[in-house]
Structures are given as C-alpha cells and as structure tokens.
Amino acid sequence: MMFSRRRFCCAGVLVGTAATLDRALAADSCAVQTRERQVTLSPDDALKELKAGNERFLTQTMRNCDLLGQVRATAGGQYPFAVIIGCIDSRVPPELVFDQRIGDIFSARIAGNVADDDVVGSAEFATKLAGAKLIVVLGHSECGAVRGAIDGAELGMLTNLLKRIKPAVEASKNVPGEHTSRNKDFVQQVATANAKLAAEGLERDSPVLRDLIAKGELKIVAAMHDVSTGRITFLG
Template identity: 55%
Template sequence: MKHLLLRSFLPSGLLVSVLILSGCQATRELSATSKPTAVGDAKPPTKESQAAMTPQQAVSALKAGNERFVSGRPRSRNSLADVKATASGQYPFAVVLSCLDSRVPIELVLDQGIGDVFSARVAGNVLEEDVLGSMEFGCKAAGAKLIAVIGHSNCGAVKGAIDNVELGNLTALLSRIKPAIGQVPGDSQPRTSKNLEFVDHVAEANVRLVMEQIRERSPVLREMLDKGQIGLLAGMYDLSTGRIRFFE
C-alpha cells in the first residue's frame, strides 16, 4: 500500500530512488541488530592438546571462559560436529564440582562445550566418595589437569544447613555443609539464612573446606598435586552478575 501511494504522487525515476534508499536503510538496520558469527570457532580438546596443557593454562582457560560469558561474547561452536569429534574419545582439561542449582549451568557460565570439562554437580557442591572417585578418574585415568570447585551466592543448600533442615536423604547431605558454618567469624550477625551476607560467607567457607578435603581424603590426587601434575581452583559464582570470583 505504501508503494502504491508513492507511485501515485512521485515521478517514476524519483520513485525508484526512494525505494532503493528505503532498502538501504532497512539493510543498515538489519546489520546493526544481527551480527553474524563464525560457526565452529571452538573445538573440543584433543589427546595432544590435553597432554600439552599445564595446570596453570587450565586455570587461565576457565577464567577466560567466564569472562567471555559475562561480556556476552561466548565462542561459537558447531555442537553436532563436536559430538562426532568426541564420539571415539574424550580429553577434558578440567574437572569441575559445582552446585545442583539450575541458575548455575556450569559449562555455560564457563563458556565450555562438549568434551571440554568433566562436570560433577551436587547440591551444595559437597564432596562425597562418588564425587571424589570421579575426580580421581578424571585426573589420573583421563588426564584432566585441574580440579575446580565452584560455589555460588544465595545457595539454597547452604541455607538449609544453616536452618538445620531435615528431609529424607537431604539431611545427610546438609550435614556435610555444617562444618563450614563454624568457619565463619562470630561477628557475622545474625547467623541465620535471612542474612544473605552470612549465607555467602558460609558458602565460600564450604568451598574452601572441600578444597582441603580433596587433599586430605584422596592420596591419588594429593600425590598429583604435590608433583604439580594437576592444580586446584576455587570460585564463587554471583547469581546477580554471572561473574565468578576465583581464588586458589
């Protein structure tokens, strides 16, 4: 209809010019809103790249991944190609223990794809024997160069431990977090789940305790750590920003 109205009032030559200019403007607007990205920019680790990577390089890779996530510039991937590339073998460079919380999809917030990391998730990112055994497999048997333990702000499992929640098998799980409560200085008041600052202090203390437990409870991993074959990295994910504050 717009073009019919223009045709009624404009000479044919001028009409063509107007239509061309309108098309150019639309193209510029489309270009400004849709930025094409290359497909397949990131590739899964190979046996050679995993063997060549150092623990410190693995640390840098996770830190850089979260920075990409926060800045909104994740690497592009061809997931189907990655599925095919990893079908016959996997060579992840890190094992990541994180919370079950649905708001912390750990591979996404670290900008890692298929085949990049082993991911162990459990409420409160607690260290159970199954998780510890998985870490030993990931590092000793499968060649990962780093173990990362990532907690997060406003953690429901931590709140449950603070509130002495008892519910089926959850009771035993929360008991593993409770030692972290005593690690927080007494000046953090009130010491309840309604005090989110206190909750976050307990969550960080829990991460630090898990880091210690990895060394204490696994002779396999302790030996690898002492020899510099693997590294340990801890972090706290902020639910409000998407950023991970790393510490070692």
C-alpha cells in the same frame, strides 16, 4: 567520488580475506579438545582457559560452535582439561558460565557442591585416568543447600548431605549479625567457606589427588559464582 575498478577489487579482496580469517579463527576456537592438547596443558593453563571463558560469558562474546559436529568429533574419545564440582542449582551451569564446549570439562553436580566419597572418586577418575589438569569446586551465592545447613533443615537423605556443610557454618561463626539464612552476609560467608573446605578436603582425603598435585600435574582451587551477575571469582 568515483572509485576505480582496481581499488574496488582490492577492497573486495581485503574484505574476503578478513572474512576467511574470521571463519578460520572461529573454526579453531570450536575445535574439540584432543589428547595432544590435553597433555601439553599445565594446571595453570587450564585455569586461564576457564577464566577466559567466564570473561567471554560476561562480555557476551561466547563461542558459537556446531554442537552436533562436536558430538560427532568427540564420539571416539574425550580429553577434558578440567573438572568442575558444582551445585545442582539451575542458575549455575558450568559449561555455559565458563563458555566451554562438548568434551572440554567434566561436570560433577551435587547439592551444596560437597565432596562426598562418590564425588572424590569421580575426581580421581577424571584426573588420574582421564587426564584433567584442574579441579574447581564452584560454590555460588544464594545457595539453597547452604541455607538449609544453616537452619538445620531435615528431609530424607538430604539431611546427611547437609551435614557436610556444617563445618563451613562453624567456620563462619564470627560473622556479625544473626546466624540464620535471613542474614545474606552470613549465607555468603558460609557458601564461600564451604567451597574452600571442599577443595581442601579433596586433597586431604585422596592420596591419588595428592600425588598428582605433588608431581605438578594437578591443581585444586575453589571459586564462587554470583548468580546476580554471572561473574566467577576464584578464591585464594
């Protein structure tokens, strides 16, 4: 079957148009966060952004952006829309599992994703002064810090840090089975309770954050990352 020159040319135009559109959409998805966009985002919008990013991560449709270009574009200022308070675990890199770009999120990482005074102060800076609309306390499965807190591990300065996880251990005492790190269900329950308690503690301990929440300018949520699947579940 022979194609006419006109039909061939039209097909070429359609292909070229589609390619141009794809490039435009890709460029838009890689555009760095701006002050204007940060201001217009609500806390719920910010949460949707992170949920969509994790879905892209899970479906292997992550954005492929020019990172050096983003470095240059953000050199004059940063306008992140969210704060992720996560564990130092190497399997839970927030920018990757939420498919976020340079300049999109503040990332505060500490063993056991505990909210000590330094972390609270960092969250106050990120929200009140830098304009982020959402704080996510991100716990994860198979957490070594949680295991250490359960078993009463002691090691230098880590000992005091693990004490901050003890309330979550106490809150999980009704979980069936032995209450040691050998019980995976217990470890998971403590890790989940720890993320929830840390999120609650941020609001309880910080008048700055409470004021932003009261004004509808901030939301604080807890979430859990499954290190075996990459899926992030937001807690109620």
